[in-house]
Amino acid sequence: MRNLLTYAVFIIGVVVIGTSIGLITLPGAWYVSLEKPWFTPPNWVFGPVWTTLYVLIGWVGARKWLHGGAAGLWWAQMAANFLWSPVFFALQMPLAGLIVIIVMWLLITAFIGKEWRSDRLSAVLFLPYLAWVSLATALNGAIVVLN
Secondary structure, eight states: OHHHHHHHHHHHHHHHHHHHHHHHTOOHHHHHHSOOOTTOOOHHHHHHHHHHHHHHHHHHHHHHHHHOSSHHHHHHHHHHHHHHHIIIIISOOHHHHHHHHHHHHHHHHHHHHHHTTTOHHHHHHTHHHHHHHHHHHHHHHHHHHHO
């Protein structure tokens, strides 16, 4: 029962915090006015993708809480994740956002590398997250270059 509660707290916590930050920092007219690269996904994709990823991230966070491992890297990537939207959208600072997302990408990669042998499931659950953040990093970088 304790484990189930831990998973619920982590998953719900990550989804609620991530969604709240997203709602508080909605892209708005500034983002719409930016020149974007050809590979920019349609706006409707972001909500479902991030919700799914937040469930996976929360699941992995609960595993680290319960079983140990690279918990420090998990918390660090989470901090970078929650920082990116306020920097990029609220402060309207794409270059600073690029720095944040590169740090996030490095932390996610380090987490996967650290967990690959000891907790393969957590590492594998982070692969879609790494793929999406790779796309987001390229998108952020392209926005910096184009604008």
